[in-house]
Amino acid sequence: xxxxxxxxxxxxxxxxxxxxxxxxxxxxxxxxxxxxxxxxxxxxxxxxxxxxxxxxxxxxxxxxxxxxxxxxxxxxxxxxxxxxxxxxxxxxxxxxxxxxxxxxxxxxxxxxxxxxxxxxxxxxxxxxxxxxxxxxxxxxxxxxxxxxxxxxxxxxxxxxxxxxxxxxxxxxxxxxxxxxxxxxxxxxxxxxxxxxxxxxxxxxxxxxxxxxxxxxxxxxxxxxxxxxxxxxxxxxxxxxxxxxxxxxxxxxxxxxxxxxxxxxxxxxxxxxxxxxxxxxxxxxxxxxxxxxxxxxxxxxxxxxxxxxxxxxxxxxxxxxxxxxxxxxxxxxxxxxxxxxxxxxxxxxxxxxxxxxxxxxx
Numbered sequence: 294x295x296x297x298x299x300x301x302x303x304x305x306x307x308x309x310x311x312x313x314x315x316x317x318x319x320x321x322x323x324x325x326x327x328x329x330x331x332x333x334x335x336x337x338x339x340x341x342x343x344x345x346x347x348x349x350x351x352x353x354x355x356x357x358x359x360x361x362x363x364x365x366x367x368x369x370x371x372x373x374x375x376x377x378x379x380x381x382x383x384x385x386x387x388x389x390x391x392x393x394x395x396x397x398x399x400x401x402x403x404x405x406x407x408x409x410x411x412x413x414x415x416x417x418x419x420x421x422x423x424x425x426x427x428x429x430x431x432x433x434x435x436x437x438x439x440x441x442x443x444x445x446x447x448x449x450x451x452x453x454x455x456x457x458x459x460x461x462x463x464x465x466x467x468x469x470x471x472x473x474x475x476x477x478x479x480x481x482x483x484x485x486x487x488x489x490x491x492x493x494x495x496x497x498x499x500x501x502x503x504x505x506x507x508x509x510x511x512x513x514x515x516x517x518x519x520x521x522x523x524x525x526x527x528x529x530x531x532x533x534x535x536x537x538x539x540x541x542x543x544x545x546x547x548x549x550x551x552x553x554x555x556x557x558x559x560x561x562x563x564x565x566x567x568x569x570x571x572x573x574x575x576x577x578x579x580x581x582x583x584x585x586x587x588x589x590x591x592x593x594x595x596x597x598x599x600x601x602x603x604x605x606x607x608x609x610x611x612x613x614x615x616x617x618x619x620x621x622x623x624x625x626x627x628x629x630x631x632x633x634x635x636x637x638x639x640x641x642x643x644x645x646x647x648x649x650x651x652x653x654x
Contacts, residue, residue, distance in 0.1 A: 342377065344508050346479060346590050347617045347636050347647040356615040357643055367619055368635040378620035385421040386613055387475020389468050393486035394428040398455035405599035406485060407450050409606045415443045417610035425471060426450060429464035430457035431492050439475065461486055462493035462500045465511070465585065472509045479618070481510040481591065483609060485602070489578045497581050501588065505631065506652045510591040514605050515577035517595050590648040629654045
């Protein structure tokens with residue numbers, strides 16, 4: 294449905310016609326005159342609220358629930374801030390799903406991806422969560438705008454036809470203003486890809502800057518392209534006199550083959566003689582994905598094969614349901630500079646992941 298530029302057009306219709314990553318993917322929410330939060334904190338007109346979503350885990354990586362506002366301390370440029378709004382309950386999310394539809398996505402890979410997205414949207418998310426769906430190859434296509442109708446998402450995913458290269462960074466950049474136009478306070482993107490970016494016009498650093506000007510959580514699931522397959526073949530037998538029978542030449546690498554592979558989803562022809570053929574010509578770049586996700590409070594997860602995608606999406610859905618919301622009033626000028634955010638918890642044995650800061654613009 295159209296090309297990358299049409300993504301911004303669709304988001305402009307929803308956001309009042311002012312579509313740009315800087316303008317629509319707003320950094321803060323302006324609280325109206327004398328609006329009062331549940332804990333009685335009052336804002337005056339023009340005071341901005343900085344929203345922070347925090348994920349708390351123990352040393353074993355398990356999510357920690359039940360913390361209270363007084364368990365958190367929040368800093369803006371090393372200055373302690375009063376937490377004006379707080380919630381430890383699940384809040385609905387406005388979420389965009391971005392699926393790689395490049396030529397490397399074989400029918401079997403796409404089948405795994407469709408099944409994972411189907412379960413993610415129908416069984417793991419809340420019914421009040423709203424979604425949109427984008428597929429991207431050389432270009433990005435907004436296949437389904439905001440909806441709570443899970444059947445509409447399923448139909449959009451079923452229509453994806455893989456072809457072309459991978460313009461992942463462009464797709465994320467153009468999905469940011471759409472995510473920012475969501476009606477829920479928590480906004481997020483989930484990107485699923487099996488390869489490195491090959492066709493984007495925007496660079497990782499430019500995308501990172503755009504993300505820093507938004508409040509959108511970004512998650513990435515990269516399916517590792519280093520998964521290998523091999524077919525063991527025997528060359529013509531070599532006769533070694535005086536033995537009466539032929540002995541096959543030994544083939545290296547035949548022992549200890551790992552279990553859990555999915556050879557049916559690996560592209561390219563098999564190669565004999567113990568050589569290996571990569572799943573993709575372009576491997577997933579975990580470092581680039583982490584540059585995109587980590588500033589937002591989201592994260593990157595690399596899975597070993599498409600068979601693991603279902604469990605990975607389940608972990609992200611679980612995380613989205615067990616996060617904490619914190620908000621604080623920001624004073625000062627919009628100086629266009631980076632403001633570092635730091636969130637701490639009273640129990641030093643726990644780990645906190647949250648957005649690392651924002652650009653005051």
